Amino acid sequence: MAHQIPSDGTLLPLMEEFYTIQGEGFNTGKAAYFIRLGGCDVGCHWCDVKESWDAELHPLTSADDIVAKAETFPGKAVVITGGEPLIYNLDYLTAKLQQKKILTFIETSGAYPLSGSWDWICLSPKKFKAPRPDITPYANELKVIIFNKSDFKWAEQYAQTVSDNCKLYLQPEWSKSKEITPLIIDYVMANPKWEISLQTHKYLNIP
Numbered sequence: 001m002a003h004q005i006p007s008d009g010t011l012l013p014l015m016e017e018f019y020t021i022q023g024e025g026f027n028t029g030k031a032a033y034f035i036r037l038g039g040c041d042v043g044c045h046w047c048d049v050k051e052s053w054d055a056e057l058h059p060l061t062s063a064d065d066i067v068a069k070a071e072t073f074p075g076k077a078v079v080i081t082g083g084e085p086l087i088y089n090l091d092y093l094t095a096k097l098q099q100k101k102i103l104t105f106i107e108t109s110g111a112y113p114l115s116g117s118w119d120w121i122c123l124s125p126k127k128f129k130a131p132r133p134d135i136t137p138y139a140n141e142l143k144v145i146i147f148n149k150s151d152f153k154w155a156e157q158y159a160q161t162v163s164d165n166c167k168l169y170l171q172p173e174w175s176k177s178k179e180i181t182p183l184i185i186d187y188v189m190a191n192p193k194w195e196i197s198l199q200t201h202k203y204l205n206i207p
């Protein structure tokens with residue numbers, strides 16, 4: 001039986017939730033509660049959470065229960081990720097979190113309409129299913145995954161579409177990081193509007 005997911009955002013397919021350190025991008029190093037929603041059809045061949053793709057495998061969970069758990073941790077920021085979290089209406093979940101004075105951060109490919117109220121939007125665009133053009137101006141951070149040399153040019157094209165104060169990051173695709181990280185280092189030194197982002201949680205062996 002397919003999930004009947006209510007459009008009001010009160011029930012969401014929850015894959016996992018965990019308290020850790022944000023490992024990537026602008027908020028690297030900050031304690032945060034991660035909420036990973038199931039479901040994604042973007043199809044990145046190098047995706048590091050393919051188990052998230054099938055929403056049916058992840059139980060529909062009450063947003064109120066998610067918020068109640070998030071509240072019990074000392075870190076007052078949540079990262080909503082997936083899967084692709086913007087498949088779902090996130091207005092209800094983010095409003096409840098912000099009512100509890102918890103900061104709301106999202107990790108998104110931007111391939112679905114923007115919902116929710118956000119303290120920080122990390123947009124990580126994908127070649128496999130482009131972000132909606134109406135989302136790019138709202139990104140606080142553009143984090144482009146570099147898998148091969150041609151991705152630098154592609155990253156520059158996206159940098160044109162974000163706001164002037166959007167932070168720009170290049171992050172090596174994990175399986176290619178040995179070859180790609182030195183290229184990113186050279187690129188950032190030559191083009192310092194960009195910064196390097198590493199998946200520090202993988203080096204630290206934490207979730």
Ligand SMILES: C[S@@+](CC[C@H](N)C(=O)[O-])C[C@H]1O[C@@H](n2cnc3c(N)ncnc32)[C@H](O)[C@@H]1O
Binds near residue numbers: 049143
């Ligand atoms: C798993 S995705 C989930 C959120 C959303 N679907 C997205 O892609 O932004 C979380 C972050 O991990 C990045 N990511 C996924 N697989 C990766 C890999 N193999 N190497 C480096 N970054 C990766 C994504 O680009 C995204 O910034």
Ligand SMILES: Nc1nc2[nH]cc(C(=O)O)c2c(=O)[nH]1
Binds near residue numbers: 020023024
């Ligand atoms: N520590 C940690 N930081 C992260 N930043 C983005 C992640 C994600 O999978 O969305 C992630 C993750 O899975 N773990």
Ligand code: SF4
Binds near residue numbers: 048049109
């Ligand atoms: S958009 Fe995100 S979750 Fe979906 S396949 Fe790509 S990296 Fe994985």
Ligand SMILES: [Mg+2]
Binds near residue numbers: 048049
């Ligand atoms: Mg991850």
